[in-house]
Amino acid sequence: MFRTRTTLPVVLAALLAVSFVSVPVARAEDTPLAKAMEEMGDHYKALKKIIKDPAKNADSLALIDKSLAAAIISKQHMPKVIEKAAAGDKAKLIAGYRKAMAEVIATYCKLEIQLVEGKNEEAVETLKALHDLEEKGHEVYNP
Ligand code: HEM
Numbered sequence: 034m035f036r037t038r039t040t041l042p043v044v045l046a047a048l049l050a051v052s053f054v055s056v057p058v059a060r061a062e063d064t065p066l067a068k069a070m071e072e073m074g075d076h077y078k079a080l081k082k083i084i085k086d087p088a089k090n091a092d093s094l095a096l097i098d099k100s101l102a103a104a105i106i107s108k109q110h111m112p113k114v115i116e117k118a119a120a121g122d123k124a125k126l127i128a129g130y131r132k133a134m135a136e137v138i139a140t141y142c143k144l145e146i147q148l149v150e151g152k153n154e155e156a157v158e159t160l161k162a163l164h165d166l167e168e169k170g171h172e173v174y175n176p
Pocket residue numbers: 061062064066067068070071072073074075077112113129130133134137163164166167168169170171174175
């Protein structure tokens with residue numbers, strides 16, 4: 034009796050422990066592109082909270098600097114979709130990716146100029162345009 038009562042929890046604990054043993058899996062966030070995109074995403078969320086407020090423009094500008102750095106890194110790494118694409122489709126996909134990321138960078142620069150000029154209302158709209166670029170880009174390159 035004593036044995037059964039103590040053995041069952043031990044067996045269950047062991048099973049639970051085994052289920053948590055980590056098998057090395059190549060997670061999406063392990064790639065340099067995923068890391069840079071994730072950073073851009075975090076900065077985007079932070080920007081969204083403060084972009085309206087002219088008193089926080091210094092913080093917004095610092096976030097834009099970091100977003101630009103992450104966007105440039107992103108542009109240098111090809112998405113998996115391109116790597117896996119048929120040879121005949123690659124050139125078009127590479128050009129499209131470069132163009133879309135260049136547009137993201139140009140839009141962050143536009144945002145920067147608007148904030149430097151104190152045009153916070155316009156900057157709010159530009160941030161929305163960045164979200165549209167993200168959605169459009171992800172449709173093709175991060176489906
Ligand atoms: C402001 C614009 C953008 C933001 C904030 C953004 C954000 C993100 C985030 C948060 C992820 C998930 C990262 C993770 O796995 O944890 C991601 C992944 C990805 N994004 Fe973006 N993105 C933007 C624009 C774009 C554009 C324009 C493209 C393509 C032209 C693109 C292509 C990708 C790809 C391919 C991945 C998957 C990366 C991987 O798993 O290796 N993104 N992005």
